[in-house]
Amino acid sequence: MEYNTTVKIDSTMLVPWYKRLLNLLIDVAAVILIFLFIGVIGVLASLLGSDAILIWFEQMDANTDRIITTLVMVVYLFITELLTQRSLGKLITGTIVVMEDGSKPTTKAILVRALCRILSIEALSFIRKVPRGWHDTASDTYVIDAKKYKAALKIKRSFDEIGSTQIQ
Incomplete structure (x- = not known):
């Protein structure tokens, strides 16, 4: 389903903090699975003679580990959100990333979102009534409930159809 349309995002569509946290935990698990996959490839390569x-x-070392893990997380989030407007966490929790007008985020917005997550103190930006992180505000994006978005889109389309003539 393509979400590239305009529907003004309102506060009722915003996702609560606990869904945002769940998105993060699922995405961290996905990155761990990526590293497990790399480990399996390493074991298979070792069995074939390359250690x-x-x-x-x-x-x-620990610093290299942190840098590589952060880069994998940034690339994972960038690619999944760029292609589908969702990471695995967002897919499971029924949430989606959109611009303020409901359109699909630009490549630049998705890149800004991904790069802002490098900041270790970025999580502090969620300690407020409306859970909108720095990666959201810096990129002018919103994480919203996909079902509420679809419902608003359906209502908008039905209003747009009023008065239009159907061609048979």
């Missing part, structure tokens, strides 16, 4: 991946993991 390079396993040696690289074993010799990695």
